[in-house]
Amino acid sequence: MHSAADTPADQADTHQAAAFIARWQGVAASELSTAQSFTIELCQLLGVDKPISLYTTHHPPTSRI
Numbered sequence: 772m773h774s775a776a777d778t779p780a781d782q783a784d785t786h787q788a789a790a791f792i793a794r795w796q797g798v799a800a801s802e803l804s805t806a807q808s809f810t811i812e813l814c815q816l817l818g819v820d821k822p823i824s825l826y827t828t829h830h831p832p833t834s835r836i
């Protein structure tokens with residue numbers, strides 16, 4: 772019988788998950804200061820799109836003369 776991490780892709784996923792946990796485990800910075808980085812890295816780990824910034828979507832930069 773095969774384990775869940777038999778293929779190279781599964782092993783890479785397991786390694787990436789372990790690295791993510793090690794990186795964020797015991798972070799002393801405030802939740803507010805790390806929320807964006809944590810969310811973006813978690814989305815990358817899960818293979819989903821990162822959240823869209825509503826500020827850049829609804830408030831495009833304007834040029835000042």
